[in-house]
Amino acid sequence: MAELVVPLFRVAHARTGDKGDRANISLIAWDPAFYAPIVDQVTPEVVARRFGHRRPSGVRRYLLPNLAALNFVLDAVLDGGVNEALNLDAHGKTLSYLLLGLDIRVPACLGPKLAGPG
Amino acid sequence: MDLLPPLLIGCAAGFSGDRTDAAGPVVDTLIARLGKRPAAGSAFLIFETLAERTLALAQLRRRADPQAGYEPLLDDMLRPVLARCLQYGIRIVSNFGAANPHGAARHIAAMAGELGLRVPRIAVVVGDDVSGERHAGLLASHLEPGCDATHIVSANAYLGAEQIGAALDAGAEVVVCGRVADPSLTVGPAMSYFGWRADDWDRLGRATMVGHLLECGAQVCGGYFADPGYKDVPGLDRVGFPIAQVDADGNCIIGKSDGTGGCVTEATVKEQLLYEVHDPARYVTPDVVADISAASIRLVARDQIQITGVRGHPRPEDYKVNVCLEGGWLAEGEISYAGPRAEARARLAADVLRKRLDGMPIRVDLIGRLSVFGDDGGELLAGIRPGAGEDIRLRVAAHSPTRWQAQRLTQEVTALYCCGPAGGGGIRTALTPRLNTVSCLLPRSAVPARFEMVAGHG
Numbered sequence: 102m103a104e105l106v107v108p109l110f111r112v113a114h115a116r117t118g119d120k121g122d123r124a125n126i127s128l129i130a131w132d133p134a135f136y137a138p139i140v141d142q143v144t145p146e147v148v149a150r151r152f153g154h155r156r157p158s159g160v161r162r163y164l165l166p167n168l169a170a171l172n173f174v175l176d177a178v179l180d181g182g183v184n185e186a187l188n189l190d191a192h193g194k195t196l197s198y199l200l201l202g203l204d205i206r207v208p209a210c211l212g213p214k215l216a217g218p219g
Numbered sequence: 220m221d222l223l224p225p226l227l228i229g230c231a232a233g234f235s236g237d238r239t240d241a242a243g244p245v246v247d248t249l250i251a252r253l254g255k256r257p258a259a260g261s262a263f264l265i266f267e268t269l270a271e272r273t274l275a276l277a278q279l280r281r282r283a284d285p286q287a288g289y290e291p292l293l294d295d296m297l298r299p300v301l302a303r304c305l306q307y308g309i310r311i312v313s314n315f316g317a318a319n320p321h322g323a324a325r326h327i328a329a330m331a332g333e334l335g336l337r338v339p340r341i342a343v344v345v346g347d348d349v350s351g352e353r354h355a356g357l358l359a360s361h362l363e364p365g366c367d368a369t370h371i372v373s374a375n376a377y378l379g380a381e382q383i384g385a386a387l388d389a390g391a392e393v394v395v396c397g398r399v400a401d402p403s404l405t406v407g408p409a410m411s412y413f414g415w416r417a418d419d420w421d422r423l424g425r426a427t428m429v430g431h432l433l434e435c436g437a438q439v440c441g442g443y444f445a446d447p448g449y450k451d452v453p454g455l456d457r458v459g460f461p462i463a464q465v466d467a468d469g470n471c472i473i474g475k476s477d478g479t480g481g482c483v484t485e486a487t488v489k490e491q492l493l494y495e496v497h498d499p500a501r502y503v504t505p506d507v508v509a510d511i512s513a514a515s516i517r518l519v520a521r522d523q524i525q526i527t528g529v530r531g532h533p534r535p536e537d538y539k540v541n542v543c544l545e546g547g548w549l550a551e552g553e554i555s556y557a558g559p560r561a562e563a564r565a566r567l568a569a570d571v572l573r574k575r576l577d578g579m580p581i582r583v584d585l586i587g588r589l590s591v592f593g594d595d596g597g598e599l600l601a602g603i604r605p606g607a608g609e610d611i612r613l614r615v616a617a618h619s620p621t622r623w624q625a626q627r628l629t630q631e632v633t634a635l636y637c638c639g640p641a642g643g644g645g646i647r648t649a650l651t652p653r654l655n656t657v658s659c660l661l662p663r664s665a666v667p668a669r670f671e672m673v674a675g676h677g
């Protein structure tokens with residue numbers, strides 16, 4: 102089956118939330134057809150690697166098939182969080198876009214469903 | 220009671236510092252929807268203005284001025300709509316009492332007088348503040364070892380919806396809270412209006428997620444969502460604030476105020492539904508453990524999204540308590556370099572600062588190249604080859620236990636004007652006191668939550 106390699110932001114959108122030193126990032130498929138490739142490829146291991154420089158102590162993934170969405174919870178990924186981090190963005194609010202920069206493979210037949218101008 | 224019209228709840232603030240002109244269109248829309256049927260106390264306006272550390276800052280203001288300590292924007296938020304709310308029976312519930320709910324209640328009573336209105340029946344919910352002598356021993360025994368209780372700025376239990384509901388049952392038209400769980404601002408009105416029991420877990424779970432969708436204001440209506448070409452939002456400059464229509468089972472349709480910008484779509488609702496959620500089957504509040512693992516959403520009309528399938532499980536035994544402690548100082552400094560070799564000059568400036576501030580761990584950002592995605596240890600930045608950035612703002616930051624130690628950094632950044640690389644400009648420095656937050660659990664029996672009717676009797 103022919104495949105396309107595209108940035109994740111063409112198949113999903115995301116929002117980060119924080120509590121203490123823990124971030125959650127929702128990842129929501131633009132179309133239910135993208136849910137399966139996302140579940141297959143955006144694994145907790147892949148996400149932990151993407152945020153490796155932040156040294157997460159754990160990455161958990163929750164699946165919400167009714168919403169065609171995933172929720173990632175990254176522990177100890179905010180350099181101490183809003184209490185202690187020296188980052189301008191101590192809340193980690195920008196991090197959804199670090200996740201959305203990953204590449205993903207999708208069946209070529211789903212090309213017309215991709216979001217954005219490419 | 221199945222003839223009750225649906226409950227309408229509008230939210231006009233999602234944090235302290237939110238837009239103060241949000242409430243007008245929300246109230247206008249509530250009035251328009253009430254027009255078609257008897258009011259019967261079925262409409263509410265909520266303001267959510269307390270983030271984790273907002274309350275500690277409020278406590279510091281109250282120490283400096285015993286009349287202060289409630290939401291500084293209270294007047295700007297409420298004055299434009301108070302008359303219409305009272306006229307149409309729209310009741311107001313908010314945590315804008317912060318560290319001084321009684322002060323906020325006095326302010327609202329005075330505001331009504333200034334506007335020539337009758338003074339509304341105002342209730343305050345109290346008992347959340349556990350920073351006093353009475354709880355000192357208990358708090359110390361529940362905090363993690365190493366937490367110095369002598370540096371406590373504020374300690375507040377997250378109260379639930381029960382006291383809000385009881386105050387409304389007693390006839391309150393305005394309920395002023397300090398620390399309550401954000402969704403409880405919605406659950407309280409729903410409990411009171413529909414007469415739900417405090418162990419009706421599924422209904423409380425559904426109302427909790429309605430509150431969760433409302434509590435960040437515009438964030439469910441296209442605020443904090445737009446991404447040109449991918450997530451386009453019409454009229455973001457005048458984005459509307461949300462209004463939920465809740466039925467007797469707690470299911471809801473979420474929409475927004477009429478005549479405003481923004482949009483309510485499956486995508487905006489999904490992002491907000493999962494915002495700050497960890498395990499979707501266990502969203503814990505003092506009222507219930509809400510469960511959205513089987514939730515579904517459906518577009519029912521333009522800017523109208525229905526949420527179903529939310530469940531609830533029994534509430535936790537204990538209250539969560541948020542404790543803020545004095546936490547030293549944050550020192551920051553920035554300087555810009557532009558044009559040929561700007562990045563090389565910014566990197567040289569960073570090297571100078573590292574040498575001058577020997578022994579003080581500093582974070583370095585090259586804004587325009589890599590900043591917020593990086594880590595405090597500098598690992599990501601170290602992996603990036605020096606480039607030819609032509610407009611780079613160097614930022615350095617450090618944490619110090621005392622102000623005078625923190626000042627070393629700001630002085631060294633300032634000295635870059637004459638002693639640093641060529642062509643640096645636009646220096647800004649800042650020293651900010653920090654607050655650390657920790658949390659612990661206290662038994663409900665140790666937290667004397669109650670409401671007091673303080674104004675507008677008779």
